[in-house]
Amino acid sequence: MAQRLKEVDVVVLGVGFVGSIVAKELAASGLKVVGLERGDPRDTVPDFQGPYVHDELRFAVRKALMQDNTREAVTFRNNAGQTALPVRRWESFLPGTGLGGAGVHWNGQTYRFQAADFILRSHVEERYGKGFADPELTIQDWGVSYADLEPHYDRFEYLLGTSGKAGNINGKRVEGGDPFEAPRARDYPTPPMKEHYAGAIFRKAANGLGYHPYPQPSSNLSQPYTNPEGLQLNTCVFCGFCERFACEHYAKSSPQTVILPVLLKNPNFELRTGCQVQRINLDSSGKKATGVTYIDAAGREFEQPAGLVISALFSFNNVRMLLLSGIGAPYDPATNKGVVGRNYAYQTMSSAQAFLDESININPFMASGASGTMINDFAGDSFDHAPHGFIGGSYIGAINTNGRPIEYHPVPPGTPKWGKGWKEAVARHYNHTVSMTIHGSSMPRRANYLDLDPTYKDAWGQPLLRMTFDFPQNDLKMAQFVTDRAVEIGNAMGARVVAGSPRKGPYTVTQYQTTHNTGGTVMGADPQTSVVNPYLQCWDVPNVFVIGASNFAHNASWNPTGTIGALVYWAIDALKSKYLKSPGALVQA
Amino acid sequence: MSAVTRRIKLIGAACVAVAALSQHVLRADDATGSAAHGAQLVSTCSGCHGQHGEGLAASGFPRLAGQAAPYLAKQLRDYAGGTRENAVMASFAKALSAQDIADLAAYYSTLSAPQAKPAREDARATTGGRMLANLGDARAGVQGCGNCHGPGGRGEAPLLPYLAGQHAGYLAAQLGAWQQGTRHNDSGEQMAALAKKLSAADIAAVSAYYAMQTPPTPQP
Numbered sequence: 175m176a177q178r179l180k181e182v183d184v185v186v187l188g189v190g191f192v193g194s195i196v197a198k199e200l201a202a203s204g205l206k207v208v209g210l211e212r213g214d215p216r217d218t219v220p221d222f223q224g225p226y227v228h229d230e231l232r233f234a235v236r237k238a239l240m241q242d243n244t245r246e247a248v249t250f251r252n253n254a255g256q257t258a259l260p261v262r263r264w265e266s267f268l269p270g271t272g273l274g275g276a277g278v279h280w281n282g283q284t285y286r287f288q289a290a291d292f293i294l295r296s297h298v299e300e301r302y303g304k305g306f307a308d309p310e311l312t313i314q315d316w317g318v319s320y321a322d323l324e325p326h327y328d329r330f331e332y333l334l335g336t337s338g339k340a341g342n343i344n345g346k347r348v349e350g351g352d353p354f355e356a357p358r359a360r361d362y363p364t365p366p367m368k369e370h371y372a373g374a375i376f377r378k379a380a381n382g383l384g385y386h387p388y389p390q391p392s393s394n395l396s397q398p399y400t401n402p403e404g405l406q407l408n409t410c411v412f413c414g415f416c417e418r419f420a421c422e423h424y425a426k427s428s429p430q431t432v433i434l435p436v437l438l439k440n441p442n443f444e445l446r447t448g449c450q451v452q453r454i455n456l457d458s459s460g461k462k463a464t465g466v467t468y469i470d471a472a473g474r475e476f477e478q479p480a481g482l483v484i485s486a487l488f489s490f491n492n493v494r495m496l497l498l499s500g501i502g503a504p505y506d507p508a509t510n511k512g513v514v515g516r517n518y519a520y521q522t523m524s525s526a527q528a529f530l531d532e533s534i535n536i537n538p539f540m541a542s543g544a545s546g547t548m549i550n551d552f553a554g555d556s557f558d559h560a561p562h563g564f565i566g567g568s569y570i571g572a573i574n575t576n577g578r579p580i581e582y583h584p585v586p587p588g589t590p591k592w593g594k595g596w597k598e599a600v601a602r603h604y605n606h607t608v609s610m611t612i613h614g615s616s617m618p619r620r621a622n623y624l625d626l627d628p629t630y631k632d633a634w635g636q637p638l639l640r641m642t643f644d645f646p647q648n649d650l651k652m653a654q655f656v657t658d659r660a661v662e663i664g665n666a667m668g669a670r671v672v673a674g675s676p677r678k679g680p681y682t683v684t685q686y687q688t689t690h691n692t693g694g695t696v697m698g699a700d701p702q703t704s705v706v707n708p709y710l711q712c713w714d715v716p717n718v719f720v721i722g723a724s725n726f727a728h729n730a731s732w733n734p735t736g737t738i739g740a741l742v743y744w745a746i747d748a749l750k751s752k753y754l755k756s757p758g759a760l761v762q763a
Numbered sequence: 764m765s766a767v768t769r770r771i772k773l774i775g776a777a778c779v780a781v782a783a784l785s786q787h788v789l790r791a792d793d794a795t796g797s798a799a800h801g802a803q804l805v806s807t808c809s810g811c812h813g814q815h816g817e818g819l820a821a822s823g824f825p826r827l828a829g830q831a832a833p834y835l836a837k838q839l840r841d842y843a844g845g846t847r848e849n850a851v852m853a854s855f856a857k858a859l860s861a862q863d864i865a866d867l868a869a870y871y872s873t874l875s876a877p878q879a880k881p882a883r884e885d886a887r888a889t890t891g892g893r894m895l896a897n898l899g900d901a902r903a904g905v906q907g908c909g910n911c912h913g914p915g916g917r918g919e920a921p922l923l924p925y926l927a928g929q930h931a932g933y934l935a936a937q938l939g940a941w942q943q944g945t946r947h948n949d950s951g952e953q954m955a956a957l958a959k960k961l962s963a964a965d966i967a968a969v970s971a972y973y974a975m976q977t978p979p980t981p982q983p
Contacts, residue, residue, distance in 0.1 A: 219905070224909055
């Protein structure tokens with residue numbers, strides 16, 4: 175029997191980037207807010223300090239900062255004809271856990287999407303005609319425009335102190351930045367990171383081919399910065415232990431460095447860690463949430479009543495929470511009806527490696543999570559897709575994040591997989607290879623979706639989330655095209671060998687690609703094709719807001735965090751200026 | 764072109780990537796110092812820094828023995844250039860040629876000097892100082908010194924100096940200099956940012972802690 179706790183104004187599920195920002199804003203406006211985090215509390219000091227924090231085996235190989243999948247996994251299959259099995263080792267994607275969420279172990283690559291992304295279906299039909307996009311793709315408009323989100327992108331970047339170079343300020347082209355970006359109101363809060371040598375070689379080659387290289391926007395900072403919350407960040411030291419690791423230097427923007435210290439000081443906020451939320455509770459009408467039920471680390475069950483519920487979980491868990499709570503109609507690919515779990519998308523990751531002469535030293539170990547040089551010439555809406563027969567694209571970049579000893583050992587095709595020949599090749603190429611990331615969009619298709627697994631359960635007895643996913647032909651075609659362009663850049667570097675690896679199907683969960691899992695609680699203006707309205711409020715239960723990458727109607731060519739940040743502030747603005755003044759549906763279905 | 768110059772150019776080419784990051788300012792002349800020639804130059808230095816590079820605790824003159832050559836050379840250049848302010852050292856440094864600097868740095872990097880341990884345990888060092896050095900201070904928002912200066916403060920060559928066994932008076936004075944901006948020769952301003960978050964008691968404690976640790980032996 176659950177113990178019923180005293181009612182609060184707001185309960186926030188998950189205290190990562192989204193949860194800590196929402197909680198901070200709502201607590202500051204005078205509401206009593208409780209944050210429920212399933213993982214442990216942790217902070218830069220003492221939890222992220224050296225030498226412990228640079229343990230590659232523990233953090234990169236054994237993935238110590240990730241969700242415990244002996245308690246809570248995801249099941250996977252490529253198509254509905256298969257039986258899904260639980261993912262027993264995280265490989266393809268790495269869901270984080272613990273206070274600060276994935277904001278602790280991310281790389282800090284902080285982008286905006288292009289204006290065309292938010293009106294994707296309308297834009298593709300207008301530019302290329304109806305019928306251009308493969309009919310299996312369930313692309314749609316997001317119900318929000320880039321112009322709506324611009325001030326909120328800005329606010330998130332200034333919270334993080336993102337280091338970068340604008341390419342378009344209020345429509346005016348700025349030399350050295352990305353010419354394909356949507357207009358921004360002002361430059362980044364801090365100047366771009368120093369360019370590593372791989373980036374310099376890439377820049378020269380890309381310039382020679384007529385492309386538009388620019389410095390990757392980074393939330394590992396180029397200089398000391400005090401954010402609008404009054405919190406100070408330090409300069410990144412290029413230690414090469416960023417992705418999958420926490421930052422010991424207060425140099426990576428994370429909830430711990432940019433928002434939590436302010437939130438935790440507010441007496442209106444209470445953080446509870448080790449709390450596994452089981453479901454959002456609804457009243458008898460099914461149209462109003464009354465709070466949540468959770469189980470704490472000691473196994474005790476509590477009911478936390480609340481007037482407003484914010485689901486701020488990783489995309490998988492936002493979807494699963496709604497399915498477990500009976501909020502919104504589950505998507506059924508057979509009938510193409512229902513919405514929760516629909517438009518699950520990923521990221522189409524390819525790569526190319528340029529193996530250079532031994533006289534050229536890359537020093538890959540001098541790296542930050544986001545100090546690359548890149549081009550958007552073949553990303554998103556930057557180029558004419560008409561001759562190619564696909565939509566979407568990829569950025570290409572020399573985005574060297576590390577040269578760590580266990581996992582970084584680039585070798586050319588044909589190298590033996592082990593033994594003397596392999597060791598010689600690693601020694602020969604370790605310091606003389608430019609690794610290019612080809613980071614591609616992922617379009618939703620009718621057959622890809624998330625639902626509850628009929629067989630497998632978590633440690634609390636609740637069904638696991640089931641993923642049914644394979645790459646659309648559209649995305650594989652796109653990956654091949656952009657990888658060919660990256661190989662040309664490698665050749666322009668003067669490489670002896672360039673190995674391009676375009677993404678191929680079928681999708682596998684046993685090879686690392688990215689943790690940019692999106693969709694499933696999609697935002698939109700039409701309740702028939704979206705779970706939340708343009709303000710991220712549930713169509714069916716107006717006192718539940720769902721915020722995160724699960725809102726994306728498709729995944730664009732860029733890393734999702736910047737857009738998640740924009741959506742958070744966009745939703746907060748609607749909460750404060752509209753919902754709190756007059757609680758109820760902000761958009762009539 | 765002499766053999767040495769050719770070698771410098773080759774090394775210079777190989778170090779392009781390193782030099783591109785000014786946080787890692789290694790220069791060709793770092794690699795070519797002659798310890799033997801350095802030994803002939805040290806008479807001026809040893810008056811304060813000791814016959815074996817052991818420094819002088821009472822006057823706050825640092826140990827140089829076994830400190831990495833690139834770090835020592837950079838400090839001399841920075842004294843001359845003004846990013847590390849010290850009237851006495853600036854006048855010496857300005858008088859040295861690039862080759863002299865490289866040779867002196869090479870010489871001191873090879874020395875091993877006995878440690879002048881404080882006469883008795885400093886209570887501050889064993890409590891707050893140890894914590895600050897190895898774990899940092901969450902409330903102040905300061906990371907542990909060992910993240911950059913190595914476990915136990917043994918240094919991270921080539922550019923991050925060892926702190927273990929360094930004189931407390933010198934360490935405290937340097938933290939003060941970072942705070943006040945009279946020393947600003949790290950390109951990322953990390954030291955200034957964290958020194959400004961330390962109280963006088965923090966500085967005394969962490970300096971006392973490192974003074975009690977055993978300095979590293981010179982690396983070959």
